[in-house]
Amino acid sequence: MADNIPKINDLQHIAIVGPGLLGGSIALGLKSAGLTARITGIGHRQASIDTALRIGAIDAGSLDLAATADAQLLIIATPIGLFQPTLQRLANIIGPSAVVTDVGSTKRRVCQLAAKYLPNKNLFVGSHPMAGSEKRGVEFARADLCHNATCILTPTRSTSRDALALVESVWSALGMRLVHLTPDRHDRILAKISHLPHVLASALVNLCTDSELEVSGPGFLDTTRVASGDVNLWHDIIDSNADHLLAATAALRKQLDRLDAAVRSGRSAQIRQFLDAAKQKRDRLVQFKLQTHRFEP
Amino acid sequence: MADNIPKINDLQHIAIVGPGLLGGSIALGLKSAGLTARITGIGHRQASIDTALRIGAIDAGSLDLAATADAQLLIIATPIGLFQPTLQRLANIIGPSAVVTDVGSTKRRVCQLAAKYLPNKNLFVGSHPMAGSEKRGVEFARADLCHNATCILTPTRSTSRDALALVESVWSALGMRLVHLTPDRHDRILAKISHLPHVLASALVNLCTDSELEVSGPGFLDTTRVASGDVNLWHDIIDSNADHLLAATAALRKQLDRLDAAVRSGRSAQIRQFLDAAKQKRDRLVQFKLQTHRFEP
Numbered sequence: 001m002a003d004n005i006p007k008i009n010d011l012q013h014i015a016i017v018g019p020g021l022l023g024g025s026i027a028l029g030l031k032s033a034g035l036t037a038r039i040t041g042i043g044h045r046q047a048s049i050d051t052a053l054r055i056g057a058i059d060a061g062s063l064d065l066a067a068t069a070d071a072q073l074l075i076i077a078t079p080i081g082l083f084q085p086t087l088q089r090l091a092n093i094i095g096p097s098a099v100v101t102d103v104g105s106t107k108r109r110v111c112q113l114a115a116k117y118l119p120n121k122n123l124f125v126g127s128h129p130m131a132g133s134e135k136r137g138v139e140f141a142r143a144d145l146c147h148n149a150t151c152i153l154t155p156t157r158s159t160s161r162d163a164l165a166l167v168e169s170v171w172s173a174l175g176m177r178l179v180h181l182t183p184d185r186h187d188r189i190l191a192k193i194s195h196l197p198h199v200l201a202s203a204l205v206n207l208c209t210d211s212e213l214e215v216s217g218p219g220f221l222d223t224t225r226v227a228s229g230d231v232n233l234w235h236d237i238i239d240s241n242a243d244h245l246l247a248a249t250a251a252l253r254k255q256l257d258r259l260d261a262a263v264r265s266g267r268s269a270q271i272r273q274f275l276d277a278a279k280q281k282r283d284r285l286v287q288f289k290l291q292t293h294r295f296e297p
Numbered sequence: 298m299a300d301n302i303p304k305i306n307d308l309q310h311i312a313i314v315g316p317g318l319l320g321g322s323i324a325l326g327l328k329s330a331g332l333t334a335r336i337t338g339i340g341h342r343q344a345s346i347d348t349a350l351r352i353g354a355i356d357a358g359s360l361d362l363a364a365t366a367d368a369q370l371l372i373i374a375t376p377i378g379l380f381q382p383t384l385q386r387l388a389n390i391i392g393p394s395a396v397v398t399d400v401g402s403t404k405r406r407v408c409q410l411a412a413k414y415l416p417n418k419n420l421f422v423g424s425h426p427m428a429g430s431e432k433r434g435v436e437f438a439r440a441d442l443c444h445n446a447t448c449i450l451t452p453t454r455s456t457s458r459d460a461l462a463l464v465e466s467v468w469s470a471l472g473m474r475l476v477h478l479t480p481d482r483h484d485r486i487l488a489k490i491s492h493l494p495h496v497l498a499s500a501l502v503n504l505c506t507d508s509e510l511e512v513s514g515p516g517f518l519d520t521t522r523v524a525s526g527d528v529n530l531w532h533d534i535i536d537s538n539a540d541h542l543l544a545a546t547a548a549l550r551k552q553l554d555r556l557d558a559a560v561r562s563g564r565s566a567q568i569r570q571f572l573d574a575a576k577q578k579r580d581r582l583v584q585f586k587l588q589t590h591r592f593e594p
Contacts (some may be wrong), residue, residue: 041472130514135399146521150512179512192505193513197520200497203552205582207545208489213582214589215447215476216490222519222587223494225574235569240469242560249502255500256546263539272532276523278499286525287501287509289518292511 004097005123005162006072009167011037015071018084019043019052019061022103022132023077024141026174027057032143033173040067052138065089069099071165076102080236083110087117096120097165101127101170105233107154107183107188109240125167126154126183130174130192136230144175151176154183177292191244195237196252199245201227301394302420302459303369304465308334312368314383316340316349316358319400319429321438322372323471324354329440330470334438338365349435362386365395370463373399373408377533380407380412384414390498393417396460398424402487402530405452416478422464423451425487426473434529441472448473451480489573491533493549496542498524 006012014030016023019041027039041050041058042065049061060067065086068074068229074094078086083104094100100123104110107126131149133140138248151171155164181189201224213220238245242283255274262270303309308312311327313320314433316338324336338355340346346358357364362383365371375383381400391397397420401407404423411421430437448468452461465475478486492548498521502510510517535542552571559567 031419042532115375125448125541130512149514152512176464181512185523189509189512192501192509193517197467197501197517199553199556200549201520202572203549203556204489204494204497205554206571207548207573208578209579210581212486212489213473214476214585215427215486216582217451219447219523219584220490220494222522223498224575224579225519226516227572227579229576231569231572235565238560238568239563239565246557246560249557250501251504253550253553256496256550259496259500260543263535263543266536266539268532271535272528273527274503275499275524275531278502278521279526279528281507281510282502282521282524284507285513286518288511289469290434 005099005160005166008035008166008173011035011072013038013040013071013073015041015068015074016043017039017042017049017065017074017076017090018078019058019066020077020138021136022129022145023075023139024052024055024138025131025143025145026075026077026103026129027052028055028141028143029146029174030170031056035173040071048138052141055138055141057141065093069093070095071098073170074098074100075170076100076104079233080104080106080109080240081232082262083113084117087113091117091119096121097123099123099149099166101125101167102130103127105194106187106240107152111154111156112181122158122160123163124207125159127167127171128152128154129171129174129185131176136233145146146171147175149176149240150179152179152181154186154188156182163214187241188247190242191241191248191250193225194246195241195245198226198229198234199238199249200252201225201234204277302396302457302463303446305463305470307334308369310335310337310368310370312337312339312365312371313355314339314365314373314387315375315379316345316355316369317435318433318437319442320372321349321352321354321544322428322440322442323372323400323426324349325352325438326443326471327467328353332470334370337368339364345435346465349438352435352438354435354438363390363563366390366574367392368395370467371395371397372467373397373401376530377401377416377537378529380410381414384410388414391416394420396420396422396457396463398422398426398464399518400426400476402491404449404483405536408451408453408480419455419457420460421473422456422461424464424468425449425451425483426468426471433530434460443468444472445484446473447476449476449478449483451478451483453479474566484538484542485541488538488545489548492538492542495523495526495531495544496535497549498522540575
């Protein structure tokens, strides 16, 4: 395939659509990794663009997607709910060899929209850099936000190998660990390890009164940290992964059924088994993270 | 009441039964606060006693509860499952004016056992210092473990005011924030803010395979941190608070029912409402903790 796709060090113009916490951190990280490509940020609010310029994340800013016209690589970092209008409009702006990736937390909908709207769907590579925080806004951007985190890519059989190689080298430059999954498998796993935990954290907070919460210790704040995340962002995630999230809440109910039965009948061995299986598995996970990510979990 | 209860600075002998992570940290904290009382640690394993002596948490150690004979204050820090035999035996050892407190994570069972076995039940003050970690053992003890944490006390109408004052001054010396609750209200609230979150963390880990877990990000490790806690300790907590835990899992199911219904029918406003109520409430909690505990949650 003669896709005319540059290598990472030959990139001259990168566009980041939606330079918020994650988009801004990616921009800062690429500059800190030595990339000399010009980075344009396209946002909805002039204040965010100004902040992104001030902290040196972007070289130019615009409120108009037209500013992406000659970008060789576009990183779409808008909320999932804005993907449809964004991709629809980009289709008439970007060049025929522009590579497009995203940072969305669900992947089926994004990949479908890209296939539907983009002129060359083989140059779209779905990405999910699993980095962020419950904070929001480019003012919290950090060059090392992605460092040592996992980035899931969801190429399909028709994805251009050169486009995939370019996107992989961008995430690798930020120090991320790369994993390939299909969009469906990504969404199924993320429902369990991210979307269900978020919903449970919200449910835990919702079922307590303020005065009950005031008694809580640091463990509760850890457990519910994600519940302080941005409401619209999480609405879009849930909305675009409804089927897998419902399967995950059903699986959680089964776990609770097991535990409730053991507690109700005072079966100590089964209570211990429930707790021990989780402890063993989480301890294995901590070991794995220590080995592969070199951080203290 | 002429209980002959000393003030904190007149204490000459404190006994800590079960000097593990929390018991050892309390001992280190009291020494660091300037208390000159001799501290005796009574444990099950000589190795733990040796470690507690080596790190300077205790001045003397023993495997025999008889070493508590002339202690003016006893702090029982054994697992909940050992309270019954411990209190039963202490009844024949301790003096008539010895004040007894504990650090157990549930309070109804402990208070009942103390009332049943101790010679002077008015000198027992139930305590729950909400400090700890998923680690276990006196080797992880730290003088500041309790600093800025909440300590719940569960005095009853018959509790000696002097005994309560002594126990309060001990927890205050460690820099804890004091809250009074009845044993039943303590157990009901803790089921929601501690025992249910623990059970959910275990359930979340249990419903994933190892390879699914490996994809998880730092948020998942935060959410499930408590699931690496000690299995026997948590078995005892669940076992001694079964009724309130079952009420809490039922309340959680109701929250999930609400969310599932909104997700299934794609009612965005209700999904946002669910997430927003939790975010607002958690953000208020963070503000409260910042104001009252002076730490960064």
